[in-house]
Amino acid sequence: MNPPALRLEVLNTGSELLLGAAVNTHLAFLGEHLFRAGLRVERQTAVPDGPAIGEAMREAFRRCDILLVTGGLGPTSDDITRELTAELLGLTLAPDATVLARLHAYYERLGRTTTPQIERQALVPDGAQVLENAHGTAPGLYLPPRPFGAAYSPHVFLLPGPPRELRPMVLDQLLPRLGAIRRAAGLGVPARRTFRLFGLGESFIEQKVGDALLALPELELGYCARVGEVDLRLIGPFESVERGATLVRAEPSFAGHIFTEEGESLEEVIVHRLQALGQTVATAESCTGGLLAHRLTNVPGASQVFLAGPVVYSNAAKESLLGVPAALLAEFGAVSEPVAQAMARQVRQRCGTDFGLATTGLAGPGGASRDKPVGTLFFALAGPGEACTVRHRVLSLTDRESFKHLATQHALNLLREALSAPR
Amino acid sequence: MNPPALRLEVLNTGSELLLGAAVNTHLAFLGEHLFRAGLRVERQTAVPDGPAIGEAMREAFRRCDILLVTGGLGPTSDDITRELTAELLGLTLAPDATVLARLHAYYERLGRTTTPQIERQALVPDGAQVLENAHGTAPGLYLPPRPFGAAYSPHVFLLPGPPRELRPMVLDQLLPRLGAIRRAAGLGVPARRTFRLFGLGESFIEQKVGDALLALPELELGYCARVGEVDLRLIGPFESVERGATLVRAEPSFAGHIFTEEGESLEEVIVHRLQALGQTVATAESCTGGLLAHRLTNVPGASQVFLAGPVVYSNAAKESLLGVPAALLAEFGAVSEPVAQAMARQVRQRCGTDFGLATTGLAGPGGASRDKPVGTLFFALAGPGEACTVRHRVLSLTDRESFKHLATQHALNLLREALSAPR
Numbered sequence: 001m002n003p004p005a006l007r008l009e010v011l012n013t014g015s016e017l018l019l020g021a022a023v024n025t026h027l028a029f030l031g032e033h034l035f036r037a038g039l040r041v042e043r044q045t046a047v048p049d050g051p052a053i054g055e056a057m058r059e060a061f062r063r064c065d066i067l068l069v070t071g072g073l074g075p076t077s078d079d080i081t082r083e084l085t086a087e088l089l090g091l092t093l094a095p096d097a098t099v100l101a102r103l104h105a106y107y108e109r110l111g112r113t114t115t116p117q118i119e120r121q122a123l124v125p126d127g128a129q130v131l132e133n134a135h136g137t138a139p140g141l142y143l144p145p146r147p148f149g150a151a152y153s154p155h156v157f158l159l160p161g162p163p164r165e166l167r168p169m170v171l172d173q174l175l176p177r178l179g180a181i182r183r184a185a186g187l188g189v190p191a192r193r194t195f196r197l198f199g200l201g202e203s204f205i206e207q208k209v210g211d212a213l214l215a216l217p218e219l220e221l222g223y224c225a226r227v228g229e230v231d232l233r234l235i236g237p238f239e240s241v242e243r244g245a246t247l248v249r250a251e252p253s254f255a256g257h258i259f260t261e262e263g264e265s266l267e268e269v270i271v272h273r274l275q276a277l278g279q280t281v282a283t284a285e286s287c288t289g290g291l292l293a294h295r296l297t298n299v300p301g302a303s304q305v306f307l308a309g310p311v312v313y314s315n316a317a318k319e320s321l322l323g324v325p326a327a328l329l330a331e332f333g334a335v336s337e338p339v340a341q342a343m344a345r346q347v348r349q350r351c352g353t354d355f356g357l358a359t360t361g362l363a364g365p366g367g368a369s370r371d372k373p374v375g376t377l378f379f380a381l382a383g384p385g386e387a388c389t390v391r392h393r394v395l396s397l398t399d400r401e402s403f404k405h406l407a408t409q410h411a412l413n414l415l416r417e418a419l420s421a422p423r
Numbered sequence: 424m425n426p427p428a429l430r431l432e433v434l435n436t437g438s439e440l441l442l443g444a445a446v447n448t449h450l451a452f453l454g455e456h457l458f459r460a461g462l463r464v465e466r467q468t469a470v471p472d473g474p475a476i477g478e479a480m481r482e483a484f485r486r487c488d489i490l491l492v493t494g495g496l497g498p499t500s501d502d503i504t505r506e507l508t509a510e511l512l513g514l515t516l517a518p519d520a521t522v523l524a525r526l527h528a529y530y531e532r533l534g535r536t537t538t539p540q541i542e543r544q545a546l547v548p549d550g551a552q553v554l555e556n557a558h559g560t561a562p563g564l565y566l567p568p569r570p571f572g573a574a575y576s577p578h579v580f581l582l583p584g585p586p587r588e589l590r591p592m593v594l595d596q597l598l599p600r601l602g603a604i605r606r607a608a609g610l611g612v613p614a615r616r617t618f619r620l621f622g623l624g625e626s627f628i629e630q631k632v633g634d635a636l637l638a639l640p641e642l643e644l645g646y647c648a649r650v651g652e653v654d655l656r657l658i659g660p661f662e663s664v665e666r667g668a669t670l671v672r673a674e675p676s677f678a679g680h681i682f683t684e685e686g687e688s689l690e691e692v693i694v695h696r697l698q699a700l701g702q703t704v705a706t707a708e709s710c711t712g713g714l715l716a717h718r719l720t721n722v723p724g725a726s727q728v729f730l731a732g733p734v735v736y737s738n739a740a741k742e743s744l745l746g747v748p749a750a751l752l753a754e755f756g757a758v759s760e761p762v763a764q765a766m767a768r769q770v771r772q773r774c775g776t777d778f779g780l781a782t783t784g785l786a787g788p789g790g791a792s793r794d795k796p797v798g799t800l801f802f803a804l805a806g807p808g809e810a811c812t813v814r815h816r817v818l819s820l821t822d823r824e825s826f827k828h829l830a831t832q833h834a835l836n837l838l839r840e841a842l843s844a845p846r
Contacts, residue, residue: 020455
């Protein structure tokens with residue numbers, strides 16, 4: 001695929017990103033929404049607070065047509081993005097009356113007075129447009145291209161660092177402006193399909209369809225192996241993407257493994273499917289410690305289909321909250337097929353749901369025995385009707401969170417299979 | 424603080440990062456562990472799979488002494504980091520017998536045969552050292568400095584993209600090598616304290632201690648506002664950091680708000696405190712949907728102190744799993760002070776724990792009423808003894824996940840206060 005006529009870069013500022021004190025979630029959010037808007041991030045850079053921001057901007061100015069800068073607009077002494085940008089573009093900063101009024105109102109509500117330090121947030125470079133911040137004090141700024149060196153500066157957007165301030169600003173104010181810039185450049189929106197497959201490796205997937213897909217005109221192919229799933233990404237002209245998609249769907253060895261063509265998560269697929277079927281689920285978790293419920297309840301509308309999810313870490317709780325027979329726990333141990341089955345049946349019955357989904361296993365580091373190594377997982381699905389399926393896996397993983405995540409992948413996929421079974 | 428004598432950069436490769444199909448968790452992991460090893464990431468760059476990798480490496484070669492590259496070592500056609508690096512450094516690639524043997528053994532275990540495509544993973548540039556991959560097929564590579572243009576190339580480390588392959592390789596093989604490089608350069612390890620405060624704004628924190636801290640010699644100051652907490656970061660010479668820390672501890676308006684000086688999470692602080700006290704907790708969640716249990720069970724050793732956490736999304740489940748009186752639900756509604764209180768008392772009593780922690784609220788988008796807007800949160804703590812505290816907040820947040828996260832922050836902090844109360 002030819003490089004886009006509009007080169008867009010993201011510059012994330014903030015020492016916390018480089019010190020490991022915060023995960024950069026901006027790039028994924030921006031990348032996803034920009035692509036839908038017909039633009040792609042060609043490069044992303046993160047630098048600490050300080051002069052490195054100016055250096056990185058100067059370099060990006062030479063490479064790109066649109067530069068999105070996040071962070072460093074706040075009230076503390078390490079927030080200097082606004083000042084560095086004005087300096088770089090040779091613009092003077094002046095307080096904006098509207099922004100200043102909002103600042104004063106905001107701090108009044110908190111019963112506090114503003115300081116010169118805080119009022120820096122109302123400074124606007126001349127010629128810049130203010131992007132109102134509905135969820136914080138520092139507004140965003142848009143600086144249109146202007147003569148810079150021998151050429152022009154890119155479209156520069158300064159966005160706030162906190163995700164809850166940045167995200168609505170991107171959706172409500174950035175994307176419409178970028179859409180206009182893209183249309184003015186006469187660019188269309190490429191097609192994309194993201195197949196997500198459970199239970200197959202990326203090299204196996206490529207062996208089956210890679211060559212045939214690469215033969216399609218201008219089709220850009222991407223693979224991404226993640227915990228318990230692989231993405232197969234097709235990007236390009238509509239015609240090629242659709243021919244490629246037909247090819248992927250027709251591959252016999254993929255049957256039952258593809259759970260989305262639109263890059264949805266397993267929990268999204270399940271909640272939407274349950275909504276469509278008018279059915280409900282309850283979970284009973286031991287080793288996954290609430291992640292199963294957390295993932296399902298992250299999907300808007302989950303409350304219509306997810307009724308309850310007892311996390312029963314101790315044996316006592318498995319008895320008192322779920323009514324798992326003490327004898328069963330004593331005879332087979334908490335990490336066993338009969339207990340997984342009992343948990344699924346009991347939670348389904350106690351919550352009156354169509355399905356009961358249960359996990360029990362050994363996340364480690366402790367608790368292993370000869371026949372039950374760390375990574376042992378039993379997961380069970382009760383329903384539809386009286387049916388109850390239970391499966392056993394030994395997951396080879398490096399840490400607790402990966403174990404929990406992969407365990408929920410297996411459990412969710414078991415439910416997905418039941419929901420997509422022909423009826 | 425002076426710039427480090429060893430400039431280190433991270434280059435993350437992978438189109439999925441720029442398309443929003445994956446969150447870059449490598450930087451936070453590397454930043455944290457590198458800092459502890461006395462090194463800092465001066466800049467991080469992410470580029471799509473393809474020639475952009477070579478361009479970005481060439482630029483980084485001019486700027487840094489150590490370059491860490493992640494991704495693009497796998498078996499699929501878009502994995503070309505190894506080849507681009509060899510080309511850039513003018514090195515020839517040859518298959519490594521040991522790596523090849525491991526590859527064959529790995530695929531044999533899967534009952535599959537290797538292909539030339541797969542065997543690319545065994546190619547090693549001459550002069551490079553192999554970093555064994557204990558959790559995948561593609562090994563890492565270390566390329567020591569060599570003449571490049573007018574100067575020398577940096578120390579280049581190629582690391583696998585999947586976190587579960589990268590992380591152990593970093594801990595077991597990268598950090599020891601980087602430690603040796605740092606010592607050889609005669610560099611020490613700067614001191615750091617990360618105060619984390621609940622319930623105060625970053626500008627308030629700076630007003631109280633900012634000037635006094637900035638007056639300390641070579642003290643680098645950082646602020647990071649996150650959901651429901653603020654980091655105050657002190658980095659520099661031991662002496663300055665300790666004097667700064669004393670100053671922060673002595674600030675009266677911070678009393679009760681500082682929950683760690685070492686950047687621990689609220690859940691880590693709580694689990695460790697409960698372990699020290701030999702006490703236990705059970706949670707009962709409605710609006711937080713399992714996130715409370717998930718966060719607590721992410722901490723190794725949680726099973727000693729966290730016994731159970733029913734997620735009771737529906738009213739029926741609040742009755743059947745917790746025994747919340749139907750009359751109470753009917754009279755006050757599920758999102759109410761009495762119900763929050765009943766949930767906390769009931770879960771504590773049913774699970775026989777020292778504490779019961781409960782949340783109920785309106786994550787939205789639906790469900791709001793005149794007196795209960797979206798964002799309404801009630802959270803309650805039962806225990807120690809017969810005590811039961813309940814609090815009410817209206818959270819102004821933009822999305823479901825932020826609401827859930829901030830709600831758990833409030834609930835966890837209530838428990839933390841009880842645990843740190845003098846007894």
